[in-house]
Amino acid sequence: AQSVTQLDSQVPVFEEAPVELRCNYSSSVSVYLFWYVQYPNQGLQLLLKYLSGSTLVKGINGFEAEFNKSQTSFHLRKPSVHISDTAEYFCAVTGQFYFGTGTSLTVIP
C-alpha cells in the first residue's frame, strides 16, 4: 500500500525568506513522486516530478525537491518566496496517485 503524509498543514513565511514543505511517503515498491500547486479556485498544476536519476529535481517557479529514499521523503524547497507563491501545495505518489492532504503556504509581505 502507498500513502503520503504532508507534515505541515499551514506554513506562513515572510516574503523573500526560504521555505521547505515536507512530504513523507510509504510504499512497498519503487515510486514516482510529484508536487502540485493549487491556486484558489483552480485545478492542480504540476510543479515538479521525480521519476528516476538525479535525486535533486528542479521545477517551475524556482522550486526544487530532493528525493531521499532512506528517509522516504520528498521535501519541496524554495530559497526565496514571493507573494505569488501563496497557494496550496500537494505531494503525490504514483500507483493509484495518492495525494497528501496539502500544505497551505502563505507568504507574508
Add this chain to the structure above:
Amino acid sequence: NAGVMQNPRHLVRRRGQEARLRCSPMKGHSHVYWYRQLPEEGLKFMVYLQKENIIDESGMPKERFSAEFPKEGPSILRIQQVVRGDSAAYFCASTTGAYEQYFGPGTRLTVT
C-alpha cells in the same frame, strides 16, 4: 493545445436531484482520473477510466456514483440523488497513460 476542460465550473443541486459533471481530456489523452476534494482535505481518488473501460473504481462510493468515458465525447461523473455531503470540488485529470497527470479547473458542486 487546449488543456483539460471541465463543465460546469459551478453546479447547484437540491437534495435528491442528479448531478452530471463533464470532463474533456487533453487532445491525445485516453486516460481520465476523477478526484474529490473536500474542504480542509486533500484530493481523494475516485475512479480511473480509459475509453470505454473502467480500470479502477475502488475510490467510488458504492451507491449513487457512476462514471463513464465513452469512445466519443467527454467523461461523465454522475451522482444520483445528491445529499449535502456530496458538496465538494470534483477534479478530473487526464494522461496518456504515463505518470504525469494534467488537471482540469474543477467543478464545484453545492447541494442545498
